[in-house]
Amino acid sequence: MIFVTVGTTDFDELVQAIDAIAPKLNDEIVIQFGHGAYEPKNCQAFRFAPSLEPYYEKADVVVSHGGLCTVMEACQKGLKLVAMANPDRFDDHQADILAYMSGAGHMVWCRSFDQLAESIDQANEKEFVPYNSPECRISETIQDFLSEL
């Protein structure tokens, strides 16, 4: 199953592009399309769900926007991820995290909609480098700072 997610935002161009190639992909496709105006016609689709875990568990490949949370959680779970930067985001900043994560071999960065099918094939065949988060000491840093006030 291919699971497509745009998180809490909208990314109509991605949803439309997947919907358009869905008949050729020869796989079950489920799309979570958030606040988007475009409603898919060729795939199962929903706007939001209390949890996306059931879909991640079933998915062979995840296609997503370049949102930090979506990308990092998918990579931490070891999912085969294809992500596209949403150009509507300020400064086109999603490209930053996608450049790093794809460069390190953790996921596939698809840079144009006409490369989606090829990117999904690539993700299916590729052995990704496991992503391990560094230790997080942000809360300790803040607690130490506050304790000195």
Place this chain on the structure above:
Amino acid sequence: MKLLVVLGEGGHTKEMLLLTEQLGPSYEYCYLIVKNDHLSAEKITRLGPIHWVRRPRDKDHNFFIDLLKTIHCGWQSWKALRVEKPDAVLSCGPSVGAPICILAKLNRIKVIFVETGSRVTALSLTGKIVYRFADLFIVQWPQLKTLHPNSVFSGRFW
């Protein structure tokens, strides 16, 4: 000690709520949330009052309209500060955090900024502004610590 936490929608909300979970229950929390962002409000686990504000910038950029929205957001943020009187404001990258950080600093309230983990090689616009005066500026990638030596790198949420 009371913390006013800015929830900037989507993944930015998730970063801040992960942080409040890790900071623990010994602090009092209140929140600044973009109007109509009920998804963020529903995800709060460390409960506290919510103050709703206008988003200063939307996808359709117009300098003059963005300026008016920022002033309106600033006014609403000011009211939140007056009501809550927090000991510190805690924010990350989205523009909704900029007015309240500036106003907090002007009122001698500590400003703690955690640049969103989606910024790997360059700060957000809000980050660039707040870096100049934040009392604690945390980055989540070591590349940013190199570029901005007054920041602190303490690992990453993910």
